[in-house]
Amino acid sequence: MKGQLIIYILFFLSSLILQGQQEFPEGRALFPAVDSWHEIGIDPLHAEAMRAIDQPKGQPWQFAIPVKVSLNPDNSGFIIRSDNETVWILPVSSKGALSLNLILSPFRLPKGAYIYIYDPEKQVVRGAFTSESTAGTRSLPVLPVPGDRLVLECHFPGNVIPENSIGVSQVAHDFTGFFGPEGIKDYYYGRSDYCEVDLKCSTNQNYLMASRSVVRLIVAGSELCTGVLVNNTGNEYKAYVLTANHCIENDEQAENTIFTFNYKSPWCSGPDVSNMYALTGSLLRAENPDIDFTLVELTQFPSMVYKPYFSGWDITATPPTNTFSMHHPEGDVMKLTIDDNAPISTSYPVSGFLDLGFWRVLRWETGTTEPGSSGGPLFDQNGRLRGTLTGGGATCSDPTNDYFAKLSMMFNVTTVVSSHLRPWLDPAGTGATVAAGRDPYGYNLSRSDTLGGFPATVSGTTDAYSSPGWGFSTGNNSDGLMRYAEYIPFSGTGEIAWLRLRVAASSLLSATDSVRFYIWSGGSQPGPVIASRKLKLGEIKSGQVLEIDFGRNIKVTAPFYAGYSVYYRTPPDQPHPQFAVMHSSPWPT
Template identity: 25%
Template structure:
């Protein structure tokens, strides 16, 4: 289809070399400098180069470990990392090459490995130095790597085929000391699958998938070059996409999935592989389609800058340290913030294989994800992070998870990053703050021209030049190969976002306004937008695009614009459990914190957001029991008799005081500070239960005024220093008595104002002695309770009311 150049295989190259009667002097010189004769014979003198050898990998163990990793939806692993500390100052051998330059060499081997790659986490290469990495048989060569290849003081190399490689660095005499001190090989990643590994079960996608050269992707030629696969830390692989911004300025932004693991701590350990795709369409379902193709891994970019990530919507945005070479022909994919569900294609790299294309049978909204059921093609491990395009060829999500394979018809899920994490993406995708809802793919390789039909002939020119001769302009980016100027299609105004151009209807990638229409009077001006409430979720969209309640033009989502007035939640309350209930070096007091709810209402989640980050804090510190945990789901009541202080550990909850029948879960909260007595801070996390978990049902409790209240316990906290205070602030969600979802925010300052006297017989420590305590004694009869505890409950009946 003319979009890629077929690279001859090794046999074809050998045939061409034998057919060539002359060999250039440059080839002879290059070969001799690499220690190989012009005829390609191996030089035995290379055996003197010291070798760092890594034992063959345990493939049986890796196979089982990869199965477990797949069950946990971890990124696809293709290599096993090995720590090293190899430097030109302490290892290898020094001599001179044929030109007289200093040369350092080291040999790295791991028998049976199909490929290796390296991480130099300390890389200060002298300006005169060059490094080559090559297999012993000279078939696979990477380099030269120079000082210009440093990525924030690091260098991570692309994959090199072979299990026995040479690292060679040459430099000027004056730069030897800098080289000895400045270059340290710290990671040797030993491959075992992927990257066209010969084993039939490694490195290939399943046969049902379609190459991007197949008809299924014919109309997606503008988006295909944007998609790439990348490795992280030299051992994991995912897919991702270059992505456009509203400035159309070729900012090298690259988007992928959060779970692939790119972070600020490892963003330099990224190597992107471009245009790895088959040169022709292999028949889907054939054995050829299920095997290795003829794509190559020669087009790479290394290093990046971590920008933003979001685990809930499983998205990650980075900026590459350098733009891909112009010769790669890379494009920048468009995107949309729309909540519409018209699906187009998924373009991805399954298991490091050649780029594939899958079409969509059904696309539906599923909470923070787009659910996808495929028509043609599927995804596989390694496809994580690949983009989901809508029918307008704009990305609407990145692949998170799912169970789709050729062998089934299961669904995949793509995070709604452009809806749910727009606040994190906007500074980069909309740097001028235009509030655009979408942008189209930017193709800088064919930026200003289109096909122009004039006097029955076709010319590739700019629109203005076509109009100057009264030609029939077919649209920006069209080519003469796709236009029949003997019978040209009628043209009209085409709106691509807010940009108007003249195009035929077939070549309009946006909204076609009709034959013979023009771009006068700004017909593509955007419709006004405002706040749209879908349930309790607020998005900014047009009135026509709002699938819920439109609040009016120019309204915003600030505050709680979509939270319905509700009597379900009336604030927070607390109940002092007692003082000095634990064996601690300082005086302590223990308090239960409650969300106060209306009768019949329930609580399902407690969350922090960007405006509510300090969820629980104290002016002193929180007591933490070594046998406890951060949530009530970690409190084991079987340990109470041996460790009675465990009852008064500090933890968060919904309803329950221990793990008995407890379905509490949490996401996105870093409890590290809390575990050490500090605060709980979260701008994007929560603890929660499902709406059918009984522990979220409201019930009676005694509040700080010794009055009866109705609500759900959200925390038990034991605080050091009797004069200390506690502050609680959070976003709450649940259902009212009629089953309607409510959301509200609440906050409270708490001091040790103990109107509640700790009641003997209060076995469940809710501040009241009643039938609940009697049932607790009976339920745990013999361990730890006996007849004395029963009599204590009866003697103190109704204490706390």
Template identity: 30%
Template sequence: MKHINLFLILFTLSFGQIQYSGSPIYQPNNDKINFITINHDNLIDYELHPMVVHYANEYAVDINVPQLATKIVGPYKTTFYLGIESQGAMSIGFHFNQFKLTDNTDMFIYDEDESMYIGSFNSKNNDFTGEKSTAVVKSDRVIIELTVPNSEVRDLALNISIVTHDFLDFMNFHGDQTSDRVDCNDNVACSSGDDWRDEIDGVVLVSGNGGLCSATLINNTNFDKTPYILYAGHCSSGGSNTVYFNYQSYSCNGTQPQGYNTMSGTQNLWIGNFNNNDGAIIRLNNNVPTNYNPYFNGWNKSSSNPGNNITGIHHPDGWIKKISYNATGMSSSGNWWDFRYNNGRVIPGSSGSPMFDSDKRVRGMASYIYTDYCSPSPDCYCSQTYYHGYAKFSAAWSNMDQYLDPLNTNETFIDGTRDGIVEIPGCTDPNADNYDPDATIDDGSCLYGTANFSFGSISGDNIQILMDNSESIGGFQFTLTDNPDAITITGANGGSAEENGFEVSTSDLGIVIGFSLTGSYIPEGSGLLTNLSYTLNGTGNTTLCIDDLIVSDTSGNPLSAGEDCTSIDFASGNATLTFGEVTSDSMSILIENSVAISGFQFNITDSPDLITIIDASGGLAEQYGFEVSTSELGIVIGFSFTGGTIPAGEGLLTNISYTNSDSGNTNLCISDTIVSDVNGGGLLSSGECIDIDINDVILGDINNDAVINVQDVVLLINFILGSIEPTDNQYYAADINSDSVLNVQDVVILINIILS
């Protein structure tokens, strides 16, 4: 005869019944609490299948807890106590059709003898449908205790619509289930379960509508631990459910559960038909807490015969978790696998439980047994030898693939998982510079190009910030830090930021932000980004750093940003080198120094390269006995062999003479400045850059014949009279006194040159 084992599912939606910390108040005396006795005439008939373990009756009620409870009102909080009595019950559970706890509510449910409680429950247990079911609590007289701030009482909603009357004591609260019962299935703690520890953690017991079945958490191709539960379609009879995790003994000979966890709330995804395709999949509305140690079992959708090397893990008789193995006669019967266990039996309560193949993947769900129902269970089943029927996982696949293969991988099988996909954060964009092919989750770190920031010259009131960027820049931000604290940033100006219309803001905390209000950008390249002005608020050596650097391209994508640090002695003084007059063959170098100096060094650079340095003379350097050396590379070094120093002040440092190889515009810079005080310490020094026209023309040689004579005088007079229009080079050669005006003064100077 073909019979069914049922696993029960809830049709209503609710969040996981997860309890929070705390303990009941346990007052006042119970004889002062209002108790409501349940009318057993209001029995709800669910017509549970005979193979579902029928452990409880459920009664329809309408109990408004806050209205009917005994109240103790304090200055700040009110505590409600309501007793529920269901005569003869071994334990009692509830379904609330209104369940809305306020933010600071604590609710507990406990037996009248105060020997056990569940809770606390609070607003985190609220469900978007406004309903909630609970696990059962020992005794036929239980108390609901509810403590609510007075200001939140009006927002409270708590109404009981169903009372679950456990007549079987399926949790064995009272210890009446004897240890001498015959059980032909091994406890999962026995050695036969040693190779199945993960899979054991995935099997659960489900309670609902007064019935019990077995089921398993099931993995999906996302490996994301979505709380899907696989079981048998004939287990679904409507109503609310509570799912029990780890309901098992932790010793091979144990007869009692040693701790378990519960959750309430599932939604039906697909429910099959026993007569055709007896599979089903539901989903918990909350993720399973990690401290429940859940394991999501793997599966195989192949229709090939799994053979006799199969294993079943289940809750026979709705009792502690067991394991069965060593099959005989495995065969296909339509949408079912038929076989019998040599070690173990499928009995009521086992229905919906998984059957695993030798690779530890689910191949079927317990569906029926070929024997008559009998009593006492499980003794009478163990005395028989019979076949079991498991609904084929493969037959149910087309109804479950959208949940178990959301990636449409068409995988035939996947393994189980405890941790899900190990999330490896990183950049998952192949177009990014720092793409990480091993990353499984994008952490927002993708970088699209580089921007390296560094310090340029640092003077007594200015810090140059340089940037070398491979992409156009849409914005930047950094913090200029100093340790120990020596300076305060007061502003920013100049550089490519100002040239390209950026607004650069600073704060006295050292934060610098640059962006354009008009959508402008700084093109790729390298050079001075901006100048930071500052004031001193300390002295001594400090470390300056460009920290917390953020640089984005014109699309807002981050660039790989390089930071910089440098050490500066703000107690040493400062020196600034600038250009004075630049003629066709010389340039004057000016200095402003806050303390006496004993040496200096700098480079003269030009871009494009038009000039060559040949010598240096005059100025303060010569006046104070400095030897000044130059090189064709543009290096200038000045020092005194006799210990001379240039006192603090400002003036002409030296005159640099040069030759030019061509004419045109060039960017002339004083760079790489080093200025030393009398003790050899470095000053804060800086140079500057100017754009200048270099002409390959000799003053007075107006006709450019390399000879200055009367022909040049005639040309100059014609220029003055307006008879001839000079070219640019002729004008430059004729303006001998360099006052930008051609007149008789230039004629007199030219004649004197010829006569000399």
């Protein structure tokens, strides 16, 4: 008999982990039958007219029409009661919408209450949302679900729904297509123009590190922009995001913005992958329309699995030698834009802005910017932040004349605390003109252990079955094996950050084919599921070192199992595609 290891795990022992997540494992959804829908009633001609608009730069990229409503358990939907809970069901419809999203307000859930939101086909299920999903804010914006119908399912313990605990204040009707044709994930890959370049097409370490600071903004359920995490001189654990003022102008928009981290393709030139790294809500700290900036502080600090990086900055008057930007044009996965030359100091060519308050990029050598890129960072040759995008005329056919608000002017434009950056990014008043970037979890990573499996430096092997058998020893095969688990004999207290596997083969028969990764409790065989995550096989490539997290660090105090289960809609046979992972060389047991 032979033994082999297929998984290696990045594991943290007695480390301080700050969690930041929206969705929690809580209760279960009922998915009741629905025969009546609350219709929002967007005029199809209005949606078509919005779709036909060529949206300019210098403003957020609008993907949905917001509709203000006032829906609550007293006036909408229906109630399901049981012995121990009361459930409010609100079915919502907006004919012709490509997706729908909600802003929940009020959002004051009591302990034990939780919410799910999903489309009727249950392709996307958001939640559970609990009182922990916000940090004291009054509302909760929720990521879109596909199609023109959704169901809001609110569970309350006992037989009473507390007054003013839950309601819907806005429904947004998507007229551009937030999801792809399969309708199962955020599918903006490919929406931007032909000259845009995926980040993974570069190996420059400045680019790769800075990319971890770039976030996509979904503002008030209807608009898309870009922002950047920025460090402060005190290295305080404050998650500041800098963006354009024309993206976030007031407290309500700040509170109802969703911040998406690491939304980028793992490949050069696609494909896109599903993204689960989103935080909701922020507090407005400073804003100034004269220099077009807004600084917000996230109400939750991003978790380690978000891999945040807080960009350093430079507010000296010396122009950069060369620059680069990373941004989300038309909401697409992150794109890289490069100027090999120095920008010039200038004024924005529209009245109402501060004189000489902008960097003008004369011509991009790589890529361009587009609507949705607003608020995107301008980095210098050292990877330090120098400004944020206001607008300009650059396109793929003529990549010239983009304007970035100067970070240096944001520090010195006024002495009003709420209108400049210095009180927030230099809280001790050190007068620093240059600040280093910071990885808030670098210390934790230095204390991590790798458990099980084999290291990344070992390529591994895989065993194909001999005829008349077919398949692989670590994938689907003629023995009917579809699920694999590896026992991890752990003791003590720790947190699992990631599973890593080297993919030997990955291909699909249908768009729904997938693999789900698990952490199970230990014993003589895998016990209850502690955590799981599904990836579609279309998101995985042969030869890939696949890193899987579960949206949060997973605490364990005893032995556990890690593994995966393969799903094919149509069971494959010998001539059909396969999925398998590499394992270590067998050893006698």
